[in-house]
Amino acid sequence: MSQRIAVIPGDGIGPEVATAAVEVLDAAAERHGLDLDFVWFDLGAEKYLREGVTLPQATFEDLRDHYDAIFLGALGDPRVPDMAHAKDILLGLRFRLDLFINERPVKLLHPDLTPIKGKGPEHLDFVIFRENTEGLYVGIGGNFKKDTPDEIAINEMINTRKGTERILRAGFEHARAQGKRRLCMVDKANVLTYAHGLWQRVFREIAAEYPEIESRHLYADVAAMELVRAPEDFDVIVTSNMFGDILSDLAAQLVGGIGLASSGNIHPGRVSLFEPVHGSAPPLAGKDVANPLAMVLTGAQMLGFLGHREAEADLERAVREAIATRRVTRDLGGELGTRAAGAALIALLERA
Numbered sequence: 001m002s003q004r005i006a007v008i009p010g011d012g013i014g015p016e017v018a019t020a021a022v023e024v025l026d027a028a029a030e031r032h033g034l035d036l037d038f039v040w041f042d043l044g045a046e047k048y049l050r051e052g053v054t055l056p057q058a059t060f061e062d063l064r065d066h067y068d069a070i071f072l073g074a075l076g077d078p079r080v081p082d083m084a085h086a087k088d089i090l091l092g093l094r095f096r097l098d099l100f101i102n103e104r105p106v107k108l109l110h111p112d113l114t115p116i117k118g119k120g121p122e123h124l125d126f127v128i129f130r131e132n133t134e135g136l137y138v139g140i141g142g143n144f145k146k147d148t149p150d151e152i153a154i155n156e157m158i159n160t161r162k163g164t165e166r167i168l169r170a171g172f173e174h175a176r177a178q179g180k181r182r183l184c185m186v187d188k189a190n191v192l193t194y195a196h197g198l199w200q201r202v203f204r205e206i207a208a209e210y211p212e213i214e215s216r217h218l219y220a221d222v223a224a225m226e227l228v229r230a231p232e233d234f235d236v237i238v239t240s241n242m243f244g245d246i247l248s249d250l251a252a253q254l255v256g257g258i259g260l261a262s263s264g265n266i267h268p269g270r271v272s273l274f275e276p277v278h279g280s281a282p283p284l285a286g287k288d289v290a291n292p293l294a295m296v297l298t299g300a301q302m303l304g305f306l307g308h309r310e311a312e313a314d315l316e317r318a319v320r321e322a323i324a325t326r327r328v329t330r331d332l333g334g335e336l337g338t339r340a341a342g343a344a345l346i347a348l349l350e351r352a
């Protein structure tokens, strides 16, 4: 049976990297006998400016009910400074589809790409599970006496037992399924005594159900240092929304940065959304210079989620070879444009 993937190319470089990546995914699908049906959606700044529409209810329901995954390029356009369309589309899908896991793989694909002296691919291979629907990102709060010298600004941080439990369990399940030995929870229970006290208690309960997995916790400040000092000590990291946001970007820089960073917004068993970490890079748009590898690796992650682990590994191999032989865009030291970098990957896939 075919699997339906909704492609939302979005703004800026989004359409260019999405086009290149879907061609590469099509080539991988053919090699591995996968039946993938890519359906393109016109959602983004252009549509918003043209029609005043962000994410119509019927489109949301269509995505929710008729697709296996959503493949999003990037959103962000200088003509929409308040990002109204991006909030509705990206945050709307994250919250309304209850995509509670933000899965960020951190894997060094070539030794030259890490800024850490003395570390190689054998030291940098872990994944961050960031809680994606609670914490400080729920938009609850307000201003009192705004724009006066007595102003007070408040953002509430929400932590539920259910939300904490499901992200921790997802991390342990991932470790078990992938044969990973260690799981580290990152929190700040020494200061956020109530909120992360809950995380600590739930962590101890759930860890007891996975005795084969070595579990420990680190405070977020210590975790930031340890990620740089000894990244080889991590297999799976589970953390809250805010710390995950920060630490996953730090971690991305340890393995080559924004041109290679992929992410999945996941609810196991439901339609989930995959997007590269980078934004729409407006100055690069339309110039055939954007690096498509983050989008391709995001596609590989999506294929893994859809159950196609061999195709995922094959795509990763092709990306490794492209980097090693410099068949990449300028940001990674190559000379290719977006389209040529995609074509090079297809050639590398077919050659194996």
Ligand SMILES: NC(=O)c1ccc[n+]([C@@H]2O[C@H](COP(=O)([O-])OP(=O)(O)OC[C@H]3O[C@@H](n4cnc5c(N)ncnc54)[C@H](O)[C@@H]3O)[C@@H](O)[C@H]2O)c1
Pocket: 013, 017, 073, 074, 075, 076, 077, 078, 083, 090, 258, 259, 275, 276, 277, 278, 279, 280, 281, 282, 284, 289, 290, 291, 292, 294, 331
């Ligand atoms: N998830 C998303 O859709 C997302 C994420 C971040 C930013 N944004 C939006 O994107 C717009 C631009 O934001 P920004 O400049 O802060 O972040 P950005 O990620 O677009 O760009 C940051 C830097 O990385 C470079 N870069 C990004 N992607 C690249 C690629 N594929 N190849 C080569 N170079 C690449 C850019 O040229 C720039 O120098 C804003 O509107 C922002 O709100 C969207």
